[in-house]
Amino acid sequence: xxxxxxxxxxxxxxxxxxxxxxxxxxxxxxxxxxxxxxxxxxxxxxxxxxxxxxxxxxxxxxxxxxxxxxxxxxxxxxxxxxxxxxxxxxxxxxxxxxxxxxxxxxx
Amino acid sequence: xxxxxxxxxxxxxxxxxxxxxxxxxxxxxxxxxxxxxxxxxxxxxxxxxxxxxxxxxxxxxxxxxxxxxxxxxxxxxxxxxxxxxxxxxxxxxxxxxxxxxxxxxxxxxxxxxxx
Numbered sequence: 001x002x003x004x005x006x007x008x009x010x011x012x013x014x015x016x017x018x019x020x021x022x023x024x025x026x027x028x029x030x031x032x033x034x035x036x037x038x039x040x041x042x043x044x045x046x047x048x049x050x051x052x053x054x055x056x057x058x059x060x061x062x063x064x065x066x067x068x069x070x071x072x073x074x075x076x077x078x079x080x081x082x083x084x085x086x087x088x089x090x091x092x093x094x095x096x097x098x099x100x101x102x103x104x105x106x107x
Numbered sequence: 108x109x110x111x112x113x114x115x116x117x118x119x120x121x122x123x124x125x126x127x128x129x130x131x132x133x134x135x136x137x138x139x140x141x142x143x144x145x146x147x148x149x150x151x152x153x154x155x156x157x158x159x160x161x162x163x164x165x166x167x168x169x170x171x172x173x174x175x176x177x178x179x180x181x182x183x184x185x186x187x188x189x190x191x192x193x194x195x196x197x198x199x200x201x202x203x204x205x206x207x208x209x210x211x212x213x214x215x216x217x218x219x220x221x222x
Binding site for chain 2: 001034036038043044045046049050055056085087089091094095096097098099100101
């Protein structure tokens, strides 16, 4: 099973700042990595797939990068609605696995 | 509009069985793999099971292997998860999700396993 480790666990920033979230895989997942955003009481929402492709309707301030074992989600100029929990997920090998999440909170 | 609607959750005792369903609309189900993902209260998502468009490839998390069975009926636009030998630790909100990246999710159906 591929283990995904996200850091930091919690990130405290102010609106307008840039957020940088990390996801590290225990073995290479090539580019088969996605990022999701989850708000309380809602299902996760796909933001980024194949490491760097924005899903339909996702604003351009969200971007993803990386390959192999190290990946980054960057959110430029944080909006109030961006404060949520973010998960990475790999589909390179079954079982599909998620990271433990990064909570992005308002400073 | 893509819609996924789960149903069939409930309160059951440890060791019992339950079948949850997912009704899909707004897209052609047999064009996509489908998955079940669960989320225990206060925890992150956990992949449970996946099934390819023609049921030719099926996978399970180790935590449910041998106890859960996924199936689909493309003609009825439906996905199913038969759960048996349920444990307290299976308590979660069960979502169905579309495609191998989970591009759409339902609202979930709550399964509570408790005596």
